[in-house]
Amino acid sequence: EAGVTQSPTHLIKTRGQQATLRCSPISGHTSVYWYQQALGLGLQFLLWYDEGEERNRGNFPPRFSGRQFPNYSSELNVNALELEDSALYLCASRPGGVNEQFFGPGTRLTVL
Amino acid sequence: EDQVTQSPEALRLQEGESSSLNCSYTVSGLRGLFWYRQDPGKGPEFLFTLYSAGEEKEKERLKATLTKKESFLHITAPKPEDSATYLCAVQAGYSGAGSYQLTFGKGTKLSVIP
Numbered sequence: 733e734a735g736v737t738q739s740p741t742h743l744i745k746t747r748g749q750q751a752t753l754r755c756s757p758i759s760g761h762t763s764v765y766w767y768q769q770a771l772g773l774g775l776q777f778l779l780w781y782d783e784g785e786e787r788n789r790g791n792f793p794p795r796f797s798g799r800q801f802p803n804y805s806s807e808l809n810v811n812a813l814e815l816e817d818s819a820l821y822l823c824a825s826r827p828g829g830v831n832e833q834f835f836g837p838g839t840r841l842t843v844l
Numbered sequence: 845e846d847q848v849t850q851s852p853e854a855l856r857l858q859e860g861e862s863s864s865l866n867c868s869y870t871v872s873g874l875r876g877l878f879w880y881r882q883d884p885g886k887g888p889e890f891l892f893t894l895y896s897a898g899e900e901k902e903k904e905r906l907k908a909t910l911t912k913k914e915s916f917l918h919i920t921a922p923k924p925e926d927s928a929t930y931l932c933a934v935q936a937g938y939s940g941a942g943s944y945q946l947t948f949g950k951g952t953k954l955s956v957i958p
Contacts, residue, residue: 763944773950774949775931780945838886
């Protein structure tokens with residue numbers, strides 16, 4: 733069974749630009765979560781999508797947004813990039829009725 | 845607000861030297877406590893879920909235990925390949941928005957020296 737996949741692996745942007753990160757969940761998983769892992773910090777919850785709807789968001793500004801497509805894949809958009817947005821962005825998926833989340837390899841975003 | 849504190853921040857062990865990692869938590873009704881392993885630059889790998897005080901789970905050299913306020917990850921006779929950051933996370937038991945969301949600790953970085 734294929735795991736969660738994320739693309740791109742690395743992304744380099746300059747301050748003020750926009751970044752788009754993509755995630756494909758494990759087949760059959762309907763929920764997708766996005767987390768930010770900045771250097772020295774723990775995983776911080778960003779967004780949760782389930783059945784195409786945004787269900788909850790963490791304590792991040794509105795320039796962090798995303799969506800979930802009918803095939804349950806998801807996209808995270810970060811507008812007006814700031815230097816402190818540099819981090820590993822992790823996507824996790826979860827099937828309905830199950831508690832465990834399974835993570836992808838992450839996208840390393842560097843903002844110069 | 846749900847909180848997770850892991851200790852120590854870093855731990856160096858000689859190969860074969862057993863030890864324990866601690867995860868203390870405060871949560872409004874625990875749905876589950878999760879342990880993950882994370883290698884540098886990679887995504888966390890799921891290890892265990894614990895649901896109630898007194899529960900134990902084992903996998904190879906790892907054993908996770910749970911009390912009402914903390915969880916321990918015991919590592920028996922570790923090998924260099926066990927070197928990684930071990931993350932603890934809790935999931936609150938309330939329903940609605942926020943359900944199934946994980947709150948993570950900052951992790952314990954384990955180094956096992958040959």
